[in-house]
Amino acid sequence: MQHIDLAGAVIIDRLFAGSVLDALSRDLAPYLRSKPAGSQTGNESQQSFHGPRTTRFGGLAGKSAAFVDVLLNPLVLGAAEQLLLPACGAIQCAGTQVMAIGPGEPAQYLHRDQGAWQTLVEADFAPELAMSAMVAITDFTAANGATRVSPGTHKMARTDFAAFDEGLVKQAEMEAGSVLLYTSKVVHSGGANQTNATRVGMHIFFALGWLRSEEAHQIALSKDDAIRLPERARSLLGFGAYDGDQYGGGRLWTVDYDDPAALYRV
Template sequence: MPKNALTTLPSTASVEQVVEVIERDGGVIIAGFISADILADLQAEIDQALDTSSFGHENYFVGTQTRRASRLFARCKHMVDVVLHPLYLGAARKILQKPVDVWFGQDRTTITPQIQIGMTQAIQIHPGQGKQPLHRDDTSFLWRHPHYGREARLQIMVALTDFTEANGATKVIPGSHKWDDERCPMPEDTVNAEMAVGSALLFIGSTYHGGGTNSTDKPRTGLTMGIDLGSVRQEENQYLSVPFDTLKGLPSEVQRLLGWDAGENFMGWVEKGGKMMSPHTFLESDNVLHALGLVSADD
């Protein structure tokens, strides 16, 4: 393995093994992350979503030869399989849900933070697209390093085509999650996250990375999603992105991950009858807005 190359683990690896590599290197590749029986359907769902999108315009960050599509839980039923994958969700829980001790008066209390789906996006890099600027995904939260002493995001990039150096595989700087905010990321520090279709790159929000240059004659397609701390704002507004009818058909755990939950630290509650309640309570109603008292029975 070349010096500083990303480690690749099999899909049979344990959550503990995955977390150990991520905490050491900032990211890890999981070979065969998506099973063959799901992969074809997921590819078709993502292709359909991308068919509704256009190329970026005059923006060096999103790419003028790159197509992007979001709102993926409204468009792709197999997003459930990605977010509930034991290695992804399990690693997110271990990395992000680190308990915090706080005082309530003279009582010492331990609070475990929630996690939530922060964003979803299909990214298709077409021939001629140049490399993306290296960046940290937790910049969305204006996260500082290493001041906070904890991570805010575990990102995934699922390869829906082979990822190669030639077609724009994600470029990653292993170990950069340990850098402070004064050190500038340089192209010569990167390695290519080359992986076969169906594999996935898992990396934390503090790891520098960016899309590569596609010098081939075919597009490179990936599916990315972020699982974040529940105490930061969701990058993509999931409440408007996923229709109620679709939301109510999702597993309860996914509904909660999409933000329909309230945590021990009083984040996300809804007032009803003077009580601070979890919004998940109202998903069992036929009319969520009516149950919340936001519209009258006749609306």
């Protein structure tokens, strides 16, 4: 947490090395083979953000049991809670995404993840809205597109364009199984892949529980998928009400003004 506070990011070396990493690689491989690179949206700005040679897919809690172990890892989850709980009653997992940068992909443009939400919550006085955990499924190297991070920029004002100076950027080189944690205010992007092999990262996006989630888990996962999950994973993925009571907020995402979490318990 000290590193996150100072730099806006930290690498945990080889947290998921061994059998978890093997299982993740095995579970994700068929989707990596079948999903085409690039965005199919037709929207130019989304296509550029996505990257024409980058393959992305979500719904990971329905695709990989090992993903659920990573989601519930106490170190990663603990860091997300310490960062975000001061501004919400419960955190959520707002997105699950494989980010596989293919050979020849140029660097993604530098950005802040908090830009996913609107100006009011993007304001400089706003708390951190989210924390990303990027798990290296392959080694991340400077040449194959390791995530670029500009340390310290999480404390810069939104109008301070120095935050987006390419010269301040460092690359999160790490061995497979390691995890890069970074905050929603730190300036970062995917790196350029100048090798012949794909750089595979698995991204988990934790956010304040009262924000609208980036990924529509309730559509991506079937009811059976959700029922099979551990209760804590289901709750992180939004299959239940958000209770903002401790933070002075209300109860959100109800069915008949009650908590729909009960509908998924067997």
